[in-house]
Amino acid sequence: MDSFKQADRGDKIFYIFVFLLLTVFFLLVLYPVIFVLSASFSSGAAVQSGKVLLLPVEPNIQGYKIVFNTPSIWRGFANSLFYTVSATLAGVSMTMITAYGMSRRDLPGRNAIMMYFVFTMFFSGGMITSFLLIQSLGLINTRLAMIIPGMLSVYNMIIARTFIQNSIPEDVLEASKIDGCSDIGYFFRIVLPLSKAIMAVLVLFIGVYHWNAYFNAMLYLHEKKLYPITLALKEILLSSQIDPATVQDPELQAQIAKSADIIKYALIVVSMVPILIIYPSIQKYFVKGVMIGSVKG
Numbered sequence: 001m002d003s004f005k006q007a008d009r010g011d012k013i014f015y016i017f018v019f020l021l022l023t024v025f026f027l028l029v030l031y032p033v034i035f036v037l038s039a040s041f042s043s044g045a046a047v048q049s050g051k052v053l054l055l056p057v058e059p060n061i062q063g064y065k066i067v068f069n070t071p072s073i074w075r076g077f078a079n080s081l082f083y084t085v086s087a088t089l090a091g092v093s094m095t096m097i098t099a100y101g102m103s104r105r106d107l108p109g110r111n112a113i114m115m116y117f118v119f120t121m122f123f124s125g126g127m128i129t130s131f132l133l134i135q136s137l138g139l140i141n142t143r144l145a146m147i148i149p150g151m152l153s154v155y156n157m158i159i160a161r162t163f164i165q166n167s168i169p170e171d172v173l174e175a176s177k178i179d180g181c182s183d184i185g186y187f188f189r190i191v192l193p194l195s196k197a198i199m200a201v202l203v204l205f206i207g208v209y210h211w212n213a214y215f216n217a218m219l220y221l222h223e224k225k226l227y228p229i230t231l232a233l234k235e236i237l238l239s240s241q242i243d244p245a246t247v248q249d250p251e252l253q254a255q256i257a258k259s260a261d262i263i264k265y266a267l268i269v270v271s272m273v274p275i276l277i278i279y280p281s282i283q284k285y286f287v288k289g290v291m292i293g294s295v296k297g
Contacts, residue, residue: 040064040265047261063266073267075225076232081274083146083228084210091206092199094151099160100187105170117154127219134220145220146213146228156202163198164191208275229271 038056039047046057067073101107102114125133130149139145168191176186192199214230221227 036265036268040262040269042262044260044262047265063262064270066263067266067270072224072227072232073229073270076227076229079143079226080211080213080228080230082143083213084207086143087147087150087210088203088207090147090151091153091156091210092202095153095156095160095202095206096192096195096199097187098152099157099164100191102157102161103164117157121154131219140220141222141226142220143226146210146216149216150206150210150213153206156205160195160198160202163195168194204279207278211275233267233271 034054035052038054039052040063041056041059041061042052043058043060043062046052051057102110102117104110107113124130134140134145134149137148139148172190173186176190181189212230213228214234217228217231218234221231
């Protein structure tokens with residue numbers, strides 16, 4: 001506020017313009033979220049007639065009742081939770097191990113290996129090659145098909161490598177060697193404890209990616225019992241209904257056709273809840289990790 005008061009007229013106009021522009025952008029991003037939330041608590045007739053604009057109309061929780069009483073939805077959540085937790089643990093472990101190795105200046109062929117990693121960021125085998133690889137490994141229609149392909153992201157590895165280089169001086173390594181610490185001990189006892197911030201960033205990046213995973217699931221999974229929540233959501237959005245045969249409560253079966261729209265919005269809200277819960281708990285690490293781990297020059 002003090003800097004705004006001390007600014008000249010031209011700077012004040014610029015600040016006001018930027019503030020108004022960001023406010024408009026914020027409202028454009030916020031309104032769809034509010035609309036989806038309000039529609040999920042409104043009646044199906046109100047949603048279909050377009051009466052829901054900002055606040056719920058004829059408030060009810062019928063959509064959530066149907067969603068939570070549909071076994072396929074619970075199965076999708078369980079699958080997504082398993083894929084996300086497993087892939088995040090594997091991804092963070094693989095990323096930190098690789099980043100630590102690439103941060104060591106005494107690694108033979110370090111620059112050549114790094115160029116190979118960066119090359120894969122710009123030139124990949126594509127969808128067909130990836131599918132053939134997963135097929136040749138016998139991973140089609142298995143849970144590992146949702147975990148192994150995304151275990152290492154070069155982008156995340158570069159961020160983690162830069163964090164280690166900028167945050168942990170080489171003198172620490174020298175001192176640890178004098179004290180008789182091995183490379184493995186140095187990694188587990190010093191590097192990992194000092195890298196909590198970047199690991200929180202990796203958990204968020206990798207976790208959100210796998211929670212929202214859609215394309216790999218559609219490509220590699222054929223059995224509905226393996227579907228993550230994203231594929232369950234896709235089926236509902238495309239068909240505009242949940243198969244009544246999958247709902248055990250007879251009273252709910254008769255209401256499905258009338259509640260198709262609010263089911264969509266309720267499922268969207270429910271699928272966002274885990275990320276909305278996790279992000280605030282690691283936000284303080286997120287900003288620090290991104291800033292320190294950003295690539296410099």
